[in-house]
Amino acid sequence: xxxxxxxxxxLSAAYFVNAQDVSTLRNTVEVYSNSSLNGSSxxxxxxxxxxxxxxxxxxxTSNPAxxxxxxxxxxxxxxxxxxxxxxxxxxxxxxxxxxxxxxxGNVGGVAVFPVSGSTPxxxxxxxxxxxxxxxxxxxETPGNSNLIYEIRDxxxxxxxxxxxxxxxYNRYGNLSKTSIGVGGNYNNRLYVGAGLNFHNSVLDQYDxxxxxxxxxxxxxxxKQYTPFSESANGFSASVGVIGKINPQFRLxxxxxxxxxxxIARVYSEYENPVDGTYTEDRRLSSPMKATLSAAYVPNxxxxxxxxxxxxxxxxxxxxxxxxxxxxxxxxxxxxKNLSEVKVGAEYRIAAFRLRGGYGxxxxxxxSMSISTLSDIGTSANTSYDNLILGKRNxxxxxxxxxFKSFFIDAAYQNVNSEYSSPFLRxxxxxxxxxxxxxxxxxxxxxxxSNVKNTKDNFFITLGWKF
Numbered sequence: 001x002x003x004x005x006x007x008x009x010x011l012s013a014a015y016f017v018n019a020q021d022v023s024t025l026r027n028t029v030e031v032y033s034n035s036s037l038n039g040s041s042x043x044x045x046x047x048x049x050x051x052x053x054x055x056x057x058x059x060x061t062s063n064p065a066x067x068x069x070x071x072x073x074x075x076x077x078x079x080x081x082x083x084x085x086x087x088x089x090x091x092x093x094x095x096x097x098x099x100x101x102x103x104x105g106n107v108g109g110v111a112v113f114p115v116s117g118s119t120p121x122x123x124x125x126x127x128x129x130x131x132x133x134x135x136x137x138x139x140e141t142p143g144n145s146n147l148i149y150e151i152r153d154x155x156x157x158x159x160x161x162x163x164x165x166x167x168x169y170n171r172y173g174n175l176s177k178t179s180i181g182v183g184g185n186y187n188n189r190l191y192v193g194a195g196l197n198f199h200n201s202v203l204d205q206y207d208x209x210x211x212x213x214x215x216x217x218x219x220x221x222x223k224q225y226t227p228f229s230e231s232a233n234g235f236s237a238s239v240g241v242i243g244k245i246n247p248q249f250r251l252x253x254x255x256x257x258x259x260x261x262x263i264a265r266v267y268s269e270y271e272n273p274v275d276g277t278y279t280e281d282r283r284l285s286s287p288m289k290a291t292l293s294a295a296y297v298p299n300x301x302x303x304x305x306x307x308x309x310x311x312x313x314x315x316x317x318x319x320x321x322x323x324x325x326x327x328x329x330x331x332x333x334x335x336k337n338l339s340e341v342k343v344g345a346e347y348r349i350a351a352f353r354l355r356g357g358y359g360x361x362x363x364x365x366x367s368m369s370i371s372t373l374s375d376i377g378t379s380a381n382t383s384y385d386n387l388i389l390g391k392r393n394x395x396x397x398x399x400x401x402x403f404k405s406f407f408i409d410a411a412y413q414n415v416n417s418e419y420s421s422p423f424l425r426x427x428x429x430x431x432x433x434x435x436x437x438x439x440x441x442x443x444x445x446x447x448x449s450n451v452k453n454t455k456d457n458f459f460i461t462l463g464w465k466f
Contacts, residue, residue: 033286041409041461045398046344047357051293051307052252060179063254064193065240067183076463080105090449093142101134120187132176141449162211173203191242199234221434228267234259252293258285270435283318287311304345311338353400361392371445379445390419415455422446
């Protein structure tokens with residue numbers, strides 16, 4: 001077995017963090033800092049824009065004061081059908097992959113308690129909301145025979161030549177959030193609320209590349225520290241307020257603390273001093289988030305709402321060693337405060353409901369320059385505006401019908417984003433290459449493909465009012 005390798009063309013460059021892979025950076029933002037969990041069909045159709053309207057228990061995920069707006073108790077469950085498609089393009093070729101999931105996406109309710117007596121408090125309401133979604137994601141980059149990696153022994157004699165045959169990021173798992181909240185209605189003018197949020201995530205992550213040797217045999221190589229599995233739970237709290245400026249105009253504000261995650265990881269490590277499976281625990285604080293909202297309700301048949309959310313802090317790992325220090329340094333220097341704007345509206349025609357919404361989330365990372373291998377194998381520093389993850393657009397639409405005691409709602413969401421996906425970099429000095437049973441492939445420069453992600457999600461909600 002020969003485990004010395006040399007890439008033909010290489011250029012040293014500062015890139016991410018020495019001891020971490022791209023998957024960890026992406027999951028920190030996309031999974032553990034995720035603010036886009038789905039709710040009821042009504043909530044999803046309006047792109048989650050209900051921060052100053054309230055009246056739906058799903059508002060626990062944005063502004064718990066919305067619980068105080070409800071005047072009737074209700075319970076509902078939502079079935080979600082999710083289709084996640086990645087189109088990955090590199091060197092003039094592209095690969096498509098679609099993942100379909102059907103699951104209980106949301107369930108919950110609100111119990112309304114009228115307040116009797118001469119107090120200005122009209123209602124005190126209690127609510128529970130459970131949101132769940134798949135985080136399964138697969139992106140496969142086509143191969144490129146122009147990228148040749150030389151394998152040399154300890155005496156620098158050429159042993160083999162490996163042609164790049166493709167790469168894949170593959171993630172399985174689920175993310176959920178259970179919220180318990182209380183809201184109050186003060187004189188039908190001021191609504192306040194508070195919530196406790198319990199987060200859970202389970203995922204398996206793969207980062208693998210394929211290479212074809214001189215005998216035309218193709219083998220799959222795993223990135224150092226992958227595959228890995230993570231099981232995590234977290235906690236956050238939120239408070240909010242909604243005020244009626246006049247009968248038609250409302251303003252809302254809420255704040256959610258960081259989510260304090262406890263993460264247990266099982267990962268593969270190669271040559272330490274032998275290949276094996278290892279475990280570690282991490283603690284992560286996701287960004288604190290503030291949301292400002294405004295709503296216009298000219299009559300009982302129409303309402304429109306605008307939400308603006310801003311991350312007030314950045315992801316931060318508790319430091320146990322160099323790895324967490326490097327992760328924190330990367331996010332301090334290269335990440336942006338999370339920012340998202342959402343607009344949603346509802347129009348009623350008797351018992352019939354029409355809904356729509358739009359959301360835009362900015363890229364979570366600043367522009368970065370990294371050493372990149374071109375399609376023909378030459379390396380150069382290249383700047384990217386959407387490296388690792390890009391901006392996200394959400395379009396929602398929905399219908400519903402109110403049968404007085406029962407109601408049924410349906411919604412469709414299209415969520416799309418585009419980003420540059422780096423891979424294959426692995427420094428020999430830091431033992432961070434791609435490993436097989438025969439060779440190690442190491443590179444001081446990255447290959448970067450373009451990924452277009454599209455999610456087409458359908459939801460149906462059945463509810464009961466009492």
